Amino acid sequence: MKMDVGIVGYGVYIPRYRIKTEEIAKVWGDDAGSIKNSLLIYEKTVPALDEDTATIAVESARNAVQHARINPKEIGSIYVGSESHPYVVKPTSTIVAAAIDAVPDMTAADYEFACKAGTAAIQTTMGLVKSGMIKYGMAVGADTSQGKPGDALEYTASAGGAAYIIGKDNLIARILDTYSYTTDTPDFWRREGQEFPSHGARFTGQPAYFKHVIEAAKEIMKRNNLKPEDFDYAVFHQPNGKFPLKAAEILGIEKKRLETGLLTPYIGNTYSGSTMLGLARILDDAVSGDRVLAVSYGSGAGSDAFIIEVTKENEKRRNSKPLKAYMDRKEYVEYSTYAKFKGKIKGVKLEKP
Amino acid sequence: MSRGVAVHWRLIPQRYNLVGTECKNCGEKFFPLRQLCPNCRRSGDVREVKYSGEGEIYSYTIVHTPSEGFEFMKPYVIGVIKLVEGPFITAQIVDCKPEDLEIGKKVELVFRKVIADGSNGIIRYGYKFKLKE
Amino acid sequence: MSGRVAIIGIGITEFGELWDQRYRDLITKAGTKAIIDAGIEGEDIEGLYIGSMSPGLFSGQEHIGALVADYSGLIGIPAVRVEGACASGSLALREAYLAIKSGEMDIVVAGGVEKMTDVSASYATVTLMGAGDQEWETFKGATFPSIYALMARRHMFEYGTTIEQISQVAVKSHDNACLNPNAQFPFRVTLDQVMRSSLIADPLRLLHCSPLSDGAAAVVLASEEKAKELSKNPVWIRASSTATDTLALHDRKSLSRMDSTILAAGKAYKKAGIKPKDIEFAEVHDCFSIAEILAIEGLGFCGIGEGGRLTEGGDTALDGRIPINTSGGLKGKGHPVGATGIAQAVEATLQLRGDAGKRQVKDARLGLIHNVGGSGATTVIHILEVD
Numbered sequence: 001m002k003m004d005v006g007i008v009g010y011g012v013y014i015p016r017y018r019i020k021t022e023e024i025a026k027v028w029g030d031d032a033g034s035i036k037n038s039l040l041i042y043e044k045t046v047p048a049l050d051e052d053t054a055t056i057a058v059e060s061a062r063n064a065v066q067h068a069r070i071n072p073k074e075i076g077s078i079y080v081g082s083e084s085h086p087y088v089v090k091p092t093s094t095i096v097a098a099a100i101d102a103v104p105d106m107t108a109a110d111y112e113f114a115c116k117a118g119t120a121a122i123q124t125t126m127g128l129v130k131s132g133m134i135k136y137g138m139a140v141g142a143d144t145s146q147g148k149p150g151d152a153l154e155y156t157a158s159a160g161g162a163a164y165i166i167g168k169d170n171l172i173a174r175i176l177d178t179y180s181y182t183t184d185t186p187d188f189w190r191r192e193g194q195e196f197p198s199h200g201a202r203f204t205g206q207p208a209y210f211k212h213v214i215e216a217a218k219e220i221m222k223r224n225n226l227k228p229e230d231f232d233y234a235v236f237h238q239p240n241g242k243f244p245l246k247a248a249e250i251l252g253i254e255k256k257r258l259e260t261g262l263l264t265p266y267i268g269n270t271y272s273g274s275t276m277l278g279l280a281r282i283l284d285d286a287v288s289g290d291r292v293l294a295v296s297y298g299s300g301a302g303s304d305a306f307i308i309e310v311t312k313e314n315e316k317r318r319n320s321k322p323l324k325a326y327m328d329r330k331e332y333v334e335y336s337t338y339a340k341f342k343g344k345i346k347g348v349k350l351e352k353p
Numbered sequence: 354m355s356r357g358v359a360v361h362w363r364l365i366p367q368r369y370n371l372v373g374t375e376c377k378n379c380g381e382k383f384f385p386l387r388q389l390c391p392n393c394r395r396s397g398d399v400r401e402v403k404y405s406g407e408g409e410i411y412s413y414t415i416v417h418t419p420s421e422g423f424e425f426m427k428p429y430v431i432g433v434i435k436l437v438e439g440p441f442i443t444a445q446i447v448d449c450k451p452e453d454l455e456i457g458k459k460v461e462l463v464f465r466k467v468i469a470d471g472s473n474g475i476i477r478y479g480y481k482f483k484l485k486e
Numbered sequence: 487m488s489g490r491v492a493i494i495g496i497g498i499t500e501f502g503e504l505w506d507q508r509y510r511d512l513i514t515k516a517g518t519k520a521i522i523d524a525g526i527e528g529e530d531i532e533g534l535y536i537g538s539m540s541p542g543l544f545s546g547q548e549h550i551g552a553l554v555a556d557y558s559g560l561i562g563i564p565a566v567r568v569e570g571a572c573a574s575g576s577l578a579l580r581e582a583y584l585a586i587k588s589g590e591m592d593i594v595v596a597g598g599v600e601k602m603t604d605v606s607a608s609y610a611t612v613t614l615m616g617a618g619d620q621e622w623e624t625f626k627g628a629t630f631p632s633i634y635a636l637m638a639r640r641h642m643f644e645y646g647t648t649i650e651q652i653s654q655v656a657v658k659s660h661d662n663a664c665l666n667p668n669a670q671f672p673f674r675v676t677l678d679q680v681m682r683s684s685l686i687a688d689p690l691r692l693l694h695c696s697p698l699s700d701g702a703a704a705v706v707l708a709s710e711e712k713a714k715e716l717s718k719n720p721v722w723i724r725a726s727s728t729a730t731d732t733l734a735l736h737d738r739k740s741l742s743r744m745d746s747t748i749l750a751a752g753k754a755y756k757k758a759g760i761k762p763k764d765i766e767f768a769e770v771h772d773c774f775s776i777a778e779i780l781a782i783e784g785l786g787f788c789g790i791g792e793g794g795r796l797t798e799g800g801d802t803a804l805d806g807r808i809p810i811n812t813s814g815g816l817k818g819k820g821h822p823v824g825a826t827g828i829a830q831a832v833e834a835t836l837q838l839r840g841d842a843g844k845r846q847v848k849d850a851r852l853g854l855i856h857n858v859g860g861s862g863a864t865t866v867i868h869i870l871e872v873d
Contacts (some may be wrong), residue, residue, distance in 0.1 A: 016448045048447065048448065048465075049425060049426060050426065050447065050465040050466040050467070050481070051465065051466065052466055052476075054466075054476075054478060055463075055464050055465050055466060055478065058464040058478075059463065059464060062464070086476055087476070090475075095478060098365055098366075098369055098370075099369045099370065099464055099478075101366075101370055101403075325486070329486055331448075340425065348425045349425065349469070349472065350422070350423070350425060350426060350466060350468060350469060351422055351468060351469035351470065351471055351472060351474070352421060352422040352468055352469070352470055352471060352474075353421065353422065353471065364621060383737075385621065385622055411640070411741070412636040412637075412639045412640045412643075412741055413636070413639060414631075414632045414635035414636050414639060414687045414688055414689075414690075415685070415687065415688040416627065416628075416629060416631075416632045416686075416687050417684070417685045417686055417687065417688070418607075418611070418629065418631065418686045418687065419608070419611075419627065419629065420608065420611050420612055420615065420624065420627050420628070420629045421606075421608040421609055421611060421612040422627075423627040424608065426627065428685075428688075429627060431626065431627060431628050431632045431636070431687075432636075433636050433735065433736045433741065441736040441737065442622070442736055443619075443622060443623045443626055443628055443636075443734065443735065443736045444626055445626055445627060451688065456639070456640075456643050467625065467626065467627075468625070468627075477625070479625075479626075481626075
């Protein structure tokens with residue numbers, strides 16, 4: 001049985017503060033020019049001391065409810081994907097559920113699958129909607145990711161999130177298909193109790209990111225008899241600015257189709273938020289009939305691919321809080337302030353003794 | 354001075370979503386929630402209302418000598434916000450520079466971490482405001 | 487019983503960071519001085535009311551009534567702690583007054599004490615904010631300076647009050663403190679120094695704020711009959727009144743006036759059958775300089791919104807039309823919160839007895855003391871006089 005399932009509304013959030021590549025390079029004795037060239041990253045978002053994954057998830061979720069124009073009590077599930085949940089035990093999703101007043105007739109859980117936990121949440125939600133178990137469900141991808149001081153990750157690891165409300169009617173975009181490509185590939189990890197993640201350096205490229213993104217993209221196109229030129233937009237997970245461009249090149253997707261959703265050069269890698277924010281940026285612009293190929297990537301490893309077709313409804317109720325507005329309002333901070341906000345200075349905290 | 358988690362938990366609807374009270378008798382709205390309308394007392398009848406989070410700065414100050422636990426937020430802004438529905442509320446105003454502040458400026462609700470109960474305790478989230486963009 | 491009530495004895499400790507003295511030492515010293523001053527014996531005392539805001543948090547000690555009775559050698563007598571934040575002292579005075587007025591007792595001691603320096607400044611800040619609304623002010627990071635700063639900003643906005651005018655309050659308080667041997671800060675400050683002192687809660691700066699202090703004060707009250715028998719210079723309590731307002735500042739009808747003061751003042755003047763202009767001097771609650779401006783307006787010494795100009799014009803100085811805070815006020819004398827209301831009564835008694843030395847208001851016969859709890863949720867006023 002063919003039944004429409006798709007996006008009823010979406011919301012985004014990125015913090016106000018930014019730090020420039022030059023500012024980080026200065027501290028670690030790197031050459032900013034070559035970092036910008038090799039990673040294609042100019043600046044990234046910095047969460048304030050009172051922001052974390054839960055607050056970012058809530059802001060995006062509230063924007064999504066506002067955009068979807070639905071009663072939040074009709075949301076039957078909330079899944080929040082992140083690798084920086086504020087609690088190890090105690091869900092972020094219940095905080096979001098309470099903050100959008102969707103409680104208590106609903107289900108909720110937190111997801112973790114490196115940078116694709118949010119898109120995995122979309123897939124789960126699609127299943128619940130399609131099966132008729134719920135009317136609407138919310139999938140959130142949000143992170144305030146960390147890189148070890150001096151590690152290349154520090155140039156990219158940023159903060160941001162996006163929330164999608166999945167349902168059957170009043171869709172601003174239909175999700176025509178989804179497909180995942182999953183293997184056990186240890187390219188990036190963080191052990192229990194460890195503050196910072198570790199990674200396999202160049203191993204994160206070919207056998208990890210590229211293998212999974214490309215296989216997932218190829219297979220979903222094959223299954224739907226579509227070619228790269230059938231898509232108006234494409235968005236891939238963006239650990240830096242370079243990887244998605246190279247993946248597109250391998251797949252034969254024109255660069256211009258990728259550009260709208262390519263955000264990492266300006267906001268950094270928002271991890272679980274990355275593909276979802278890229279897609280949101282595309283939806284902010286897209287018109288009826290536009291087709292989007294979205295492929296996330298999560299280390300460990302897997303890719304979730306989606307084929308999305310934009311409806312008339314998207315133009316009829318344009319998101320009033322587009323990502324561009326959040327990207328344009330910004331304030332630069334120095335490394336010292338960034339280090340304070342991120343708790344990189346020992347003893348800095350926002351807590352009662 | 355960390356207290357039991359219930360102290361925060363029971364206030365979650367108010368702290369996350371600005372749930373207050375309206376008196377069905379005189380129509381006055383209050384935040385936070387009250388069991389009794391102070392105008393009508395026993396002849397009143399209160400119901401819960403949720404405020405929009407839109408308002409304006411009624412007064413503000415920039416705190417340089419913080420309260421315990423807020424040391425690393427300094428300087429931070431404490432404002433009295435006049436909500437569009439009528440009630441006044443004390444809250445932090447974030448993401449702004451002191452020179453951007455002015456009585457009468459429009460603000461809107463944001464969801465932020467307020468304070469955690471030590472490094473092992475719960476994180477108390479709640480309302481703050483930012484200048485309306 | 488409709489007889490009058492008099493203050494027949496006063497005692498006060500020095501105010502300041504008194505590292506070598508305990509809570510119980512302070513109140514015992516003040517009490518002993520008051521009893522000696524009254525010329526009575528311990529056996530004469532029928533009741534004890536102690537104003538103290540937060541000994542539990544400052545010193546980990548509650549059950550203050552019994553503690554003070556015990557260390558004063560008064561075991562057996564009724565002893566009660568009274569609490570109304572920074573107005574605790576005046577509330578204790580009022581309870582003692584009412585105990586005599588009711589006819590139940592003839593000689594009662596009212597004391598006030600706080601020991602604030604055994605905790606960190608930030609902990610003290612939180613403890614003092616117990617006088618505000620824990621759930622809706624303190625939780626958000628509000629401090630008392632910030633609460634009064636919100637009032638100051640509004641007063642400046644609505645009435646054009648200037649930071650110079652607010653600062654002049656502190657300059658005057660320090661001038662007066664120089665003449666008070668018990669004051670914590672007996673030194674002068676210039677307007678420039680006040681306005682350049684470090685920011686605490688903009689627009690309020692360090693020198694607009696009263697300090698954290700240790701100290702105690704006590705007064706002996708007696709019925710008219712006993713006072714006439716025991717005292718050659720009784721100071722009569724002509725009126726005692728108190729009023730409340732919302733606990734949280736944001737629930738007030740106005741941020742730029744103090745309604746509990748206006749209400750309590752109205753009641754006090756009515757009871758005394760006098761007008762504000764009849765008052766010859768006043769000790770008012772200047773926990774922050776803006777609070778003195780709100781106080782003198784609320785007490786009717788000038789119109790609402792005119793307090794800044796009244797201060798700037800010198801009317802509230804020692805030689806002015808209505809001298810305010812001849813003791814140095816909370817700013818110059820120090821503010822061990824529970825002791826403050828009683829310390830105000832001590833100062834007024836000295837003035838009315840003509841014993842205020844270099845800070846004596848000439849021929850003073852009628853004075854007022856004004857004590858505020860929190861941001862104005864409680865005001866207590868007493869009008870004192872000599873025959």
